[in-house]
Amino acid sequence: xxxxxxxxNVSFRYQEEQPYVLNDVSLTVEKGEWLAIVGHNxxxxxxxxxxxxxxxxxxxxxxxxxxxxxxxxxxxxxxRRRVGIVFQNPDNQFVGTSVRDDVAFGLENNGVPRxxxxxxxxxxxxxxKMDEYVDQEPHRLSGGQKQRxxxxxxxxxxxxxxxxxxxxxxxxxxxxxxxxxxxxxxxxEEGMTVISITHDLEEAAKADRMIVMNKGEIIDExxxxxxxxxxxxxxxxxxxxPFPLQMHRALKERGYPLDSLTLSQExxxxxxxxxxxxx
Amino acid sequence: xxxxxxxxxxxxxxxxxxxxxxRAKLLTTFLFVIIVFLANNWITxxxxxxxxISAIVVSRIPIRFIYNGLxxxxxxxxxxxxxxxxxxxxxxxxxxxxxxxxxxxxxxxxVFISMRLLFLIMITSLLTLTTTxxxxxxGLETLLGPFKxxxxxxxxxxxMMSIALRFIPTLLEETEKIMKAQAARGAQFSSGPIxxxxxxxxxxxxxxxxxAFKRAEDLAMAxxxxxxxxxxxxxxxxxxxxxxxxxxxxxxxxxxxIALILLRS
Amino acid sequence: xxxxxxxLEHLYSKGTPFERTALKDVDLSIKEGxxxTIIGHTxxxxxxxxxxxxxxxxxxxxxxxxxxFHIKSGEKEKRLKxxxxxxxxxxxxxxxxxxxxxxxxxxxxxxxxxxxSEEEAKKRAAELIELVGLDHSFLExxxxxxSGGQMRRxxxxxxxxxxxSILILDEPTAGLDPRGxxxxxxxxxxxxxxxxxxxILVTHSMEDAARYSDRIVIMEKGxxxxxxxxxxxxxxxxxxxxxxxxIPETVQFIKRLxxxxxxxxxxxxxxxxxxxxxxxxxxxEEES
Numbered sequence: 001x002x003x004x005x006x007x008x009n010v011s012f013r014y015q016e017e018q019p020y021v022l023n024d025v026s027l028t029v030e031k032g033e034w035l036a037i038v039g040h041n042x043x044x045x046x047x048x049x050x051x052x053x054x055x056x057x058x059x060x061x062x063x064x065x066x067x068x069x070x071x072x073x074x075x076x077x078x079x080r081r082r083v084g085i086v087f088q089n090p091d092n093q094f095v096g097t098s099v100r101d102d103v104a105f106g107l108e109n110n111g112v113p114r115x116x117x118x119x120x121x122x123x124x125x126x127x128x129k130m131d132e133y134v135d136q137e138p139h140r141l142s143g144g145q146k147q148r149x150x151x152x153x154x155x156x157x158x159x160x161x162x163x164x165x166x167x168x169x170x171x172x173x174x175x176x177x178x179x180x181x182x183x184x185x186x187x188x189e190e191g192m193t194v195i196s197i198t199h200d201l202e203e204a205a206k207a208d209r210m211i212v213m214n215k216g217e218i219i220d221e222x223x224x225x226x227x228x229x230x231x232x233x234x235x236x237x238x239x240x241x242p243f244p245l246q247m248h249r250a251l252k253e254r255g256y257p258l259d260s261l262t263l264s265q266e267x268x269x270x271x272x273x274x275x276x277x278x279x
Numbered sequence: 280x281x282x283x284x285x286x287x288x289x290x291x292x293x294x295x296x297x298x299x300x301x302r303a304k305l306l307t308t309f310l311f312v313i314i315v316f317l318a319n320n321w322i323t324x325x326x327x328x329x330x331x332i333s334a335i336v337v338s339r340i341p342i343r344f345i346y347n348g349l350x351x352x353x354x355x356x357x358x359x360x361x362x363x364x365x366x367x368x369x370x371x372x373x374x375x376x377x378x379x380x381x382x383x384x385x386x387x388x389x390v391f392i393s394m395r396l397l398f399l400i401m402i403t404s405l406l407t408l409t410t411t412x413x414x415x416x417x418g419l420e421t422l423l424g425p426f427k428x429x430x431x432x433x434x435x436x437x438x439m440m441s442i443a444l445r446f447i448p449t450l451l452e453e454t455e456k457i458m459k460a461q462a463a464r465g466a467q468f469s470s471g472p473i474x475x476x477x478x479x480x481x482x483x484x485x486x487x488x489x490x491a492f493k494r495a496e497d498l499a500m501a502x503x504x505x506x507x508x509x510x511x512x513x514x515x516x517x518x519x520x521x522x523x524x525x526x527x528x529x530x531x532x533x534x535x536x537i538a539l540i541l542l543r544s
Numbered sequence: 545x546x547x548x549x550x551x552l553e554h555l556y557s558k559g560t561p562f563e564r565t566a567l568k569d570v571d572l573s574i575k576e577g578x579x580x581t582i583i584g585h586t587x588x589x590x591x592x593x594x595x596x597x598x599x600x601x602x603x604x605x606x607x608x609x610x611x612x613f614h615i616k617s618g619e620k621e622k623r624l625k626x627x628x629x630x631x632x633x634x635x636x637x638x639x640x641x642x643x644x645x646x647x648x649x650x651x652x653x654x655x656x657x658x659x660x661s662e663e664e665a666k667k668r669a670a671e672l673i674e675l676v677g678l679d680h681s682f683l684e685x686x687x688x689x690x691s692g693g694q695m696r697r698x699x700x701x702x703x704x705x706x707x708x709s710i711l712i713l714d715e716p717t718a719g720l721d722p723r724g725x726x727x728x729x730x731x732x733x734x735x736x737x738x739x740x741x742x743x744i745l746v747t748h749s750m751e752d753a754a755r756y757s758d759r760i761v762i763m764e765k766g767x768x769x770x771x772x773x774x775x776x777x778x779x780x781x782x783x784x785x786x787x788x789x790x791i792p793e794t795v796q797f798i799k800r801l802x803x804x805x806x807x808x809x810x811x812x813x814x815x816x817x818x819x820x821x822x823x824x825x826x827x828x829e830e831e832s
Contacts, residue, residue: 041691041692041693077506080503080505080506081506084504087501091449092497092498092501093501094445097413101517105505108514108515110506111512111514112514157505157506170719172586172748173748174585174788239721240726243793243797247819247823250816254820256823256824256827265797269804273805276805453640459595463598463635463703464657465629465657465658465706482643482653485643486642489643490640
């Protein structure tokens with residue numbers, strides 16, 4: 001697999017004489033993977049996201065997106081076309097007065113001819129299953145629907161990567177599910193690369209790879225299953241372990257260590273069953 | 280009430296007037312506002328009246344919407360009428376009430392001036408009644424396009440308008456939410472002298488501004504992330520189609536103007 | 545103060561083409577001191593319901609009794625302000641209601657409106673700022689210099705400063721990270737117990753509902769679809785499924801253990817500790 005994004009020793013702070021929000025961060029993003037970046041509010045994960053499409057410039061270090069360096073002014077539009085971000089607040093990123101207008105916005109910015117634009121809009125609105133709402137005004141849509149429109153607006157630009165920057169944190173459970181399912185389909189069917197920035201470990205558990213951030217630094221990186229072994233570390237930085245892992249740990253503390261670490265309730269029940277049979 | 284603010288005055292429909300290119304409607308309205316001042320006798324006013332009434336009939340806009348548009352200035356029209364009736368002393372004397380004399384010229388002037396106002400308001404409100412605010416914006420952007428080279432920020436103006444239209448419902452909702460939150464903390468918004476009342480809306484205005492600024496900041500970032508870099512090189516999804524019916528209207532209006540010029544005294 | 549809601553109905557834009565039923569036939573009684581959780585999907589009417597409890601919305605039919613206060617459709621409750629003094633509401637994203645120059649001024653805004661003396665209000669502010677987990681030095685700072693989580697705490701202090709006896713919480717932890725969520729919920733629960741409050745929580749979190757409530761009410765399409773103690777509500781798995789609501793993980797897990805071990809476990813188990821206890825009891829049984 002090849003690197004789509006490479007972040008090299010990036011440091012950043014919003015103002016001089018303030019502490020660094022990102023401190024010597026390095027990472028790579030591979031094509032076709034679902035990468036979860038987790039951390040509590042203020043850990044620097046959103047600031048990192050904004051570096052990945054050139055909304056923020058690193059103070060030190062470099063960011064390369066498919067070979068384009070975000071420091072290079074001419075590259076910035078190439079980068080933004082390749083890296084789409086779905087932001088946290090569904091209302092504050094809806095530019096158009098209707099679903100169609102909003103999906104068109106990015107295409108208009110990139111000077112896509114109208115005929116092609118219509119084709120791409122129809123296609124991407126269908127992709128996120130909003131085709132019944134093409135002429136709908138934003139204030140008549142739910143949060144989850146607005147976020148799906150935001151995804152369609154990005155997909156229409158045929159990007160390499162979609163970043164979900166806490167895109168589900170203001171949604172209700174149904175909306176959250178809608179948005180994540182839409183993204184999962186996009187990944188599976190189109191091979192889209194996804195970076196999901198979140199403080200929800202349940203969501204991160206389903207990622208291919210996980211990066212843990214705290215105080216502007218990457219403190220761990222690896223497969224979710226491996227990282228979840230270090231439950232204490234995750235709890236220490238203010239994250240909530242998925243229920244089966246919490247049980248696993250609590251049982252160990254009580255003197256009942258289970259064999260393997262599991263992320264599903266079924267497996268956990270099995271493990272308890274096995275332990276009991278052994279006795 | 281909220282519904283009205285959201286879509287402006289627009290009354291959805293599929294009439295000939297609704298389906299006209301917004302540019303045709305804007306130009307017609309503009310031209311009409313000018314030629315109204317050409318009329319100066321009964322026949323020319325009758326022509327304008329016929330045009331106005333047929334436009335309303337063709338648009339199939341219920342008359343009460345037109346009346347609603349007139350309501351705020353009805354008093355001014357009536358006042359203007361009587362002012363002319365009582366103060367213009369031309370032509371034969373019609374009747375004399377002792378303290379006041381009414382001349383034929385006064386009545387004519389009164390009728391003409393109030394008709395002029397009436398037609399102006401009716402036609403301009405017909406524009407907003409049959410065209411969505413966003414179509415008006417797009418129409419204006421295209422019409423004013425040539426002025427870009429003289430440094431007129433046409434694109435920026437149009438974008439500003441459409442974002443404002445997009446956020447009006449959101450901000451109204453927000454206002455309601457904050458009003459409720461402050462009312463739950465014992466705030467009262469509508470009582471007491473004006474000074475008290477001004478003071479009482481501070482708890483509403485400050486949060487509203489704070490949130491509007493936050494939204495603006497977020498929106499600017501989202502727009503930049505989606506590749507927005509000003510009007511240059513931008514294409515548009517909204518396509519205005521100038522069709523035969525639009526040209527027809529325009530030709531018709533030219534004929535009307537010429538007729539007015541020939542028939543005025 | 546007990547709350548009794550009878551045949552409550554609320555229509556939005558009544559008598560216009562946009563008329564929409566938000567609530568209908570809602571009957572509910574809430575005893576003083578209860579921790580009640582209201583669950584339901586977006587648009588099920590839960591927010592509309594709680595806004596009736598301090599007169600922000602008026603019923604279009606039916607009645608609400610809160611202690612000695614009566615709210616009836618078509619009648620004006622003249623002591624609305626007095627009612628609001630007793631019923632505090634923490635709205636969704638309450639940090640949006642902050643407006644004063646200093647945090648102290650913002651916290652005392654409510655109490656002053658309700659006729660509390662400035663001295664007393666300031667005393668409350670000083671106590672509350674610590675209670676919500678910030679320190680005394682914050683009082684003189686501007687609320688707009690704080691982080692989102694801190695602003696939320698200040699806004700909550702502003703509602704608590706009114707010393708309400710009924711506290712309504714509309715998704716008070718939305719948008720917070722897990723640690724923030726836990727801290728805020730623990731704070732409300734502690735207050736509920738120490739001050740003997742009647743607490744009404746609106747949430748999407750089944751875990752919070754299971755953990756804190758005495759009673760749970762499930763709203764669906766503007767009316768009460770299910771209510772009871774957490775044990776009653778969560779044992780009705782089919783009903784919950786029909787409403788497409790999740791069952792708390794602890795409850796699911798106990799159910800799975802029971803099936804696998806072919807045994808019965810206590811059903812009033814909602815916290816992690818209790819669930820661990822139940823699992824340990826199974827393992828121990830075998831040992832002895």
